[in-house]
Amino acid sequence: MAAEKITAQQRTEFGKGAARRIRRDDKIPAVLYTHGDQPVHLTLPGHDTMLALKHGGANALLELDIDGKTQLGLTKQIQIDPITRHIEHVDFVLVKKGEKVTVDVPIHVVGDAAPETLVVTENSVVSVEAEATHIPEYFEISVEGAAIGTMLHASDLALPSGTTLLSDAELLIVNVTQQISEEALEAELEEAEADAGIEREESDEDAEAEAAAEGEADGDAEGSSEE
Structure with missing residues (x-):
C-alpha cells in the first residue's frame, strides 16, 4: 500500500x-x-x-x-x-519503513454460493501483523459454488508474503446455511413474539381477508336457512 x-x-x-x-x-x-x-x-x-x-x-x-x-x-x-x-x-x-504494525484488515466476501443457500458473514475483519508500508487494504474470500454447510475460517484467507495472522486461525469468517423460506421466517418470528408476550397488530390485508371470510360464512348460513 x-x-x-x-x-x-x-x-x-x-x-x-x-x-x-x-x-x-x-x-x-x-x-x-x-x-x-x-x-x-x-x-x-x-x-x-x-x-x-x-x-x-x-x-x-x-x-x-x-x-x-x-x-x-x-x-x-x-x-x-x-x-x-x-x-x-x-x-x-x-x-517507519520496515516497522511491523498490528492492524485490523476488512474481509470482502465474493462469488455466489450454490442455489437456495444463505451466506452469513460471521466476522468481517481479522487482526494481522504487517510491514507498515505493505498493509493489505482488504482480504478476499470466495464462496463461489459453496454448498450448504460450508464454513470458512481465518486460516482459509490467502495472506500476502510478510503478513502474519494474529486472529485465531479457527475464527469463523463465513457460514453457508440453508436459505429459509418466507413462510418459515414468518412462523419463527411469530413464535418468538409469542414467547416474548408480544401481540402483533392485525394488518389491513389480514383484516380484509377475515372480513371476506366472515361474509362468505354469513352468506352460506343465510342460504341454508332459506332452504
Whole structure:
C-alpha cells in the first residue's frame, strides 16, 4: 500500500473553537502520535485528505510533509459527522519503513454460493501483523459454488508474503446455511413474539381477508336457512 503525500501544517491552537475555525476553512484537525514523544497537532487540507483516506481504506498510510520534514502516519481513528458525513478529526500513529504494525484488515466476501443457500458473514475483519508500508487494504474470500454447510475460517484467507495472522486461525469468517423460506421466517418470528408476550397488530390485508371470510360464512348460513 503506497503512502499518499499530504502537506500538513503544525498548529498551536487547540480546543473546540480552534477545531471549528479549521473546519470552516475546509481543513481537518489531526493529531500524529509519536513513539514516546509529545503528539504533534496538525491541520490537513480537507479535500486532498478525504481522497487519500478514501483511497487508502481503513488503514490508510499518509506521507505527511510537516514543515518540510516527511513523516509516515498510519490512520488509527477517523471521526465523521453523522449528518454531513464530513471528516471532523483524524488520529495518526507515527510509523517507519520496515516497522511491523498490528492492524485490523476488512474481509470482502465474493462469488455466489450454490442455489437456495444463505451466506452469513460471521466476522468481517481479522487482526494481522504487517510491514507498515505493505498493509493489505482488504482480504478476499470466495464462496463461489459453496454448498450448504460450508464454513470458512481465518486460516482459509490467502495472506500476502510478510503478513502474519494474529486472529485465531479457527475464527469463523463465513457460514453457508440453508436459505429459509418466507413462510418459515414468518412462523419463527411469530413464535418468538409469542414467547416474548408480544401481540402483533392485525394488518389491513389480514383484516380484509377475515372480513371476506366472515361474509362468505354469513352468506352460506343465510342460504341454508332459506332452504
